[in-house]
Amino acid sequence: MQTNLFSGQSADLRTIRDRLRVAFGRDRSGVRVSAINQFIRSFISSRTMDWQSDRAFMRLLSRYRSPEALADAPVAEIEAALAGVQFADKKARELKAALLHIRARAGTVDLDFLAGLDVDTALLWLEQIRGVGRKIAAATLNFSVLRKRAFVVDTHIIRIMRRFGFVKPNAETEDVYDAVMAAARDMSADDLSEFHWHLKRLGQHTCKALKADCPICPLAETCLKRLETSYHSGHAA
Numbered sequence: 400m401q402t403n404l405f406s407g408q409s410a411d412l413r414t415i416r417d418r419l420r421v422a423f424g425r426d427r428s429g430v431r432v433s434a435i436n437q438f439i440r441s442f443i444s445s446r447t448m449d450w451q452s453d454r455a456f457m458r459l460l461s462r463y464r465s466p467e468a469l470a471d472a473p474v475a476e477i478e479a480a481l482a483g484v485q486f487a488d489k490k491a492r493e494l495k496a497a498l499l500h501i502r503a504r505a506g507t508v509d510l511d512f513l514a515g516l517d518v519d520t521a522l523l524w525l526e527q528i529r530g531v532g533r534k535i536a537a538a539t540l541n542f543s544v545l546r547k548r549a550f551v552v553d554t555h556i557i558r559i560m561r562r563f564g565f566v567k568p569n570a571e572t573e574d575v576y577d578a579v580m581a582a583a584r585d586m587s588a589d590d591l592s593e594f595h596w597h598l599k600r601l602g603q604h605t606c607k608a609l610k611a612d613c614p615i616c617p618l619a620e621t622c623l624k625r626l627e628t629s630y631h632s633g634h635a636a
Contacts, residue, residue: 419597422617426593434510437543446485466508470498555602564623
């Protein structure tokens with residue numbers, strides 16, 4: 400039976416955060432939008448490049464005077480505005496349904512009331528909407544003017560946290576969320592936002608899915624996957 404010499408090691412969250420700050424600088428996020436607009440932006444962004452989803456989001460803002468108007472728009476019109484976004488037809492249908500769901504429960508297509516809820520309650524409220532998982536819910540709370548302490552987990556971050564040994568190899572979105580939030584009690588909402596963008600940048604340019612560029616990674620010394628790979632390569636028969 401083969402023993403994993405590194406099974407007891409894991410990357411320290413504060414070390415990861417501090418090294419990423421040195422490598423990428425402090426985050427200077429743009430202007431935050433309302434909770435409902437952030438919800439819309441996050442809803443259409445999955446499986447799509449940021450620049451494409453941002454363009455689609457701006458088209459929605461320019462075509463519809465309010466979230467209420469968007470909720471009342473025909474699905475075909477919404478789909479046309481989402482041109483360039485992956486699964487535009489599906490997202491158009493589900494976005495309209497989500498906005499109507501919000502109106503039915505909140506009385507209006509608005510999420511400002513979430514400011515008065517604790518994070519866990521607000522996450523639960525949002526996740527009861529069809530098509531909304533932890534990523535969209537957390538982004539709505541953290542990236543918007545609500546500025547709540549919720550960490551946004553995407554596929555890049557799941558991959559990185561698995562490789563670093565911060566979570567188990569089969570960990571999924573909510574597992575990573577829970578692990579980070581438990582270890583980030585001293586991090587503010589803005590810190591969590593910055594940490595998300597730094598990890599995402601690392602995943603896009605260095606710790607890629609198919610081939611990680613370990614020699615230039617600012618976190619290479621603390622990466623469990625790299626340590627294991629180096630060990631097994633050095634002890635290959």
